[in-house]
Amino acid sequence: MTQALPPAPSSPPPTPPAPSYFPSGPPQPARPRRAGFAALVLTGALLVGGGAGIGGAAFYDAVDGDTNGSGGSSSAPLQVADNGDKPAATGSVESVATKVLPSVVALDVSGGGASGSGSGVVLDADGTILTNDHVVTLGGQIDAKQAEVTASFSDGTRTRATVVGVDPLTDTALVKVEKTDNLTPVTIGKSDNLDVGEQVVAIGSPFGLDATVTSGIVSALNRPVEVARDQQGNVTAYPAIQTDAAINPGNSGGPLVNMDGQLVGINASIRSTGSGSGAGAESGSIGLGFAIPIDEVLPIIEQLRSGETPTHARLGIQVRDVTGTAGSSDTTLAGARIAELEKGSAAAGAGLESGDVITAIDDHRIDDTEALIATVRAYRPGETVKVTYLRGSKQDSTELKLGSD
Structure with missing residues (x-):
């Protein structure tokens, strides 16, 4: 089952029939949720660390006993090294992340009683953001004109945005942010230059975790992917870039870039096993993600930027x-x-x-x-x-x- 990546819901929604977009749950503040998650992880780490310490001491006493009568204490110094924070190597994932992260935004969308989140990438200095149609329509739940959009940048800046235009047949959309100070437009590359096995990097906000960087390779090219079909029989399909870079719900609309930090695809869908458990469970990455090649939709993007109706x-x-x-x-x-x-x-x-x-x-x-x-x-x-x-x-x-x- 191939599914378009949904806006990441705030609470588990009912499981939809396949293939379909994931619906969104009621809105919850992103920061408190993230803080709660961090606290939960920290608590788990403390419990595991304490257990490991006790287990290790018990094992040592059973094998060697207390040989020095000092309770097992040691005065041997720990070997600690500080090599400094070295500059990112050219062509590394670190260098790509440094270059592209300022161009990536998290998009929170609400309207018609529904809400969700996705990702986008800055196209120009005027504040045009590229994303997916299913991000701004919440998987078809609302009309794009109803969408209330907030864009969050990697430096913590937040600003309102409006939908410029959408093209459901290619699952592309443009929004424009109100605040355009210090924007960093992404460099657009050529998806036709990609080869199978070439390393790529995906950046976005999976499950609302802003500015997440994952890497992998191009697993296949020109993979036919159909993600939606409306009641009139119109099909959303594209010859996708397949990648094993981890892509999850919320990555939708975020960039897939080559190792020069150039935009080559729009992360848009994943292959799902359909084996999630529990009510409203969502499938995560299984190493089968799909991105829309930038070469195929660049003409559509230009038409949307000009206020034209896209043609196919x-x-x-x-x-x-x-x-x-x-x-x-x-x-x-x-x-x-x-x-x-x-x-x-x-x-x-x-x-x-x-x-x-x-x-x-x-x-x-x-x-x-x-x-x-x-x-x-x-x-x-x-x-x-x-x-x-x-x-x-x-x-x-x-x-x-x-x-x-």
Whole structure:
């Protein structure tokens, strides 16, 4: 089950059906909750430390006894070293965190009786913050226009923010902060330059723990991920960057950066085992996190910044998954079968027909409808693509210019 990362709730909500966004619970002050957590951890540490000390002393007495009659005391000095606080090495996780943390914000969102939190990243000196649509809509619980947003920076600064625009189909959104003093915009990199095995860093506010840094590698590229589908059949899907950097609820909208500290993706969803226990339990990181490649949504971001309605490429077809055999062969088929073509659509103009099975777009293999939607979503209207398809047992291809919604 792939789920979009939800706003981190303040109290356990009912477990939603999959796939869905996690709902949010009633608001609670972040600082007292964090202080309580720290106190709880400290208490546990004291209990464990005391127990270990007693156990260690008892073990020593049983083995060696009291040989010096002084109760086991020792005058031997402890070996303590102080190497100083060395500068972060270039290309290290520490250097990346130092560079990017000032650009990352925690977003607290409320509206319509619901609340939650997520993450974002500063795009420009005017105070534009990039995040996920499901962060500002609380997983679809409210309209983005209802959202009351507060942005918190790593230096402790807090300011109000307003939603500039959203694009549910790519799960992207922009908010703008009211206070724009001393902002540190992130440097935008190229997600197309990523390679499998390359090290990356994720930063955000998992479960409300602000300015959390995790690291890992790129586990896979162009992984088709569908996280939502509305009642009209519109699908939120993208060709994701898969990473094993720990990503949890509340990381949504935060940056995935390369080791040069450049933004390459927007952390957006995780694979869930669905094995959480207890009412309203949320699944955490199992090393399968997904980020939206920045290259794919940069045109959408620019449209939102300009106040335009985002546009998306489309083939103009209705599709369904397909499995079976081709003719009399034993070859198992995988692809997206055309169930219906819209009149005058790009697909119809290129000669595709109902019943054709699309197996590739350019060099991208299409195994199912999810892969087709995610792949087409990565292109822009007006771009020309090569479509490979099966008609019966015969493979063919055609080129077409993608339409626009």
